[in-house]
Amino acid sequence: MTNKKIRVLITKPGIDGHWRGGIVVARALRDAGMELIFGGFQNIDQIVESAIHEDVDVIGMSIHSGAHMAYTRQLFERLKEKGVENDFLVILGGVIPVNDFPRLKGLGVANIFGPGTITKDIVDFITNNIES
């Protein structure tokens, strides 16, 4: 594990085009030495397909549309269908209210990074959770 670079998919589920957050995070993870796959707009099927084909360790979904519950639910349903729900560290970023964090974590999300996040915290979280 320690010799292999951590591979991360940063993706935007749906059609909402608020792009700044996803790209800032993608760049920060790449600068921290991770291998980065930027999915852009993807539907849930495409996200799961990319994650499997690209053999990533982390799926990061950037959501500013308010539809974070719906997309996260769909993601875990699809991962379960494929039998890979334990293969990825799933993290979210965007305008997601703290009130929804418990429900999202209940679905299987490892962490949620809301407005004002320092990118180093995301890098540290991924590094600590993939290496351990």
Added chain:
Amino acid sequence: MYDKDFLERIKKEKEVWEKKHKDIKERNQKFETDSGILVKNLYTPLDVKGDYLKKVNFPGDPPYTRGPYSSMYRGRVWTKRLFSGHGTPEETNERWKFLYEHGETGFSAAVDALTFNGIDPSNKDGAPEVGTSGVPLYCIDSLFALTKDIPIDKISVALVVEPFTSAPVCSMYFNMAKMKGYDLKNLMGTTQNDILTMTVGYIPYKNVPPDHSLRLACDFIEWTVPMKNVPKWHPINFTGYNYREGGIDAVQELGFVFSSACSHIDNIIERGWKIDDFVNRFAFHLSAHKDFFEEIAKYRAARRIWAALIKDQYNAKDPKSLQFKFHVQTAGSSLTAQLPEVNIARTAIQALEATLGGCQSLHTNSYDEAICLPSKKAALVALRTQQIIEDEARITNTVDPLAGSYYIEWLTDEIEDRVWKYIDKIKNIGSIDKALSSGWLYKEMRDAFQKRQKRMERGEEIILGVNKYPMDYDPNCGIFRTNEEAMGIEIQRIKKLKEKRDNKKLESIFDELRNVCEKQENVMPIIMKATKEGATVGEICDIYREIWGIWEPPLAI
């Protein structure tokens, strides 16, 4: 601005003053504005250059530095226009009426991501986002529901849609108004119709390439204003606000806006119109960001630049063509999810910038902006913030009250110089569609937001509650939730519409639209026919996609 002897005396006395205080240490090595302009410790008459009558002059007189109108807020205060939309058209109508009863004087429709991208709710990719980030306006029935019991002949409505969907959505609005018996010749309102919002401000989902977007924007301008179908409409609102939110600075904001405006003017002049036939209906939408004085100087500089640009480069003769009129939105990206109530203070300060800078229309953000769409209470607080400035603080008593401040006048000059240089830089890249397709604008945006992120993380740009006195999110703060039934409601609305409309007639209208798109003629006349017959926004945009193809923006990561 001052006579020579007077300036000599000031210069001498200033040297004495500086000597006397030279040992006093300052907190920082340097002080600068948000856009990186170095700020001196003190400004005096020595910093104010040029002839008052040529550079500043009286309000309502060129170069309009002090305002486009002579009386400004003594005659009429700015339009209090909150950007608003959620759930369904019916729910948005309720919110609009609530704000109207409490003193709102203009409406602005925030549409959802499907309307923005020309997607019908039957499309699974976007379905979960029906009504989550704005109001769904997919067909003409929705426009009737949105404006029910609202006197749209007396109050102006801004439709915040971009070139890709401005023709279908606005034609629905115009058809609705006509069916209600209003004369389009008197209809007031604005269409955002801004190519940069939907490309660099926000990434488009399956939109057409920029050259087609630019043409669509100009089709709409041409059909409404010079062709006089809706002559009082503002057919475009160059929305610096949206890309400013992406991280660029005040100078770049104006540079993007004016360069884009020139590309549109060039296109419409190529169609055979004269500058004075249309440019006086152009509107602008700027940000009120964090640097108080810089933003005020920016508005004053913008008025002066526009007057010079339109007079000197396009030989406009009508004084109205030279008047820069603008809407302001306070900076959503300056707000925090931590202790959201603090956002009320931030927004109030930014609203002061806008009004001291002479805006014609203003949106104030709700304090819950960093968490969710505005709750009713948060929207009302935002409206009241504007009303405090109007009714209680008396800042409207006189025109351009900060004029003559040595610092403000100096900063206005400084910003003006920098913007002209930036406009020249963009001019060398080419027209705005080329600056987009070449990826140049994306790189400017990326560099800006990476730089801002680093400044924030190093603590150079302070955000209270985030990088200074950091605190956690409050799990007990109230959340406004959009209607979870919206998707089902909108799918049903379109299903019903398709049952009652003449589908055969529409098929032939769609063929005509294909033909118009292929020949690259003005799309408005045929789209007016299509939406009157019940065509949806998604159906029309699918024809654009079919004929012109889908564009993948050259994102720079």
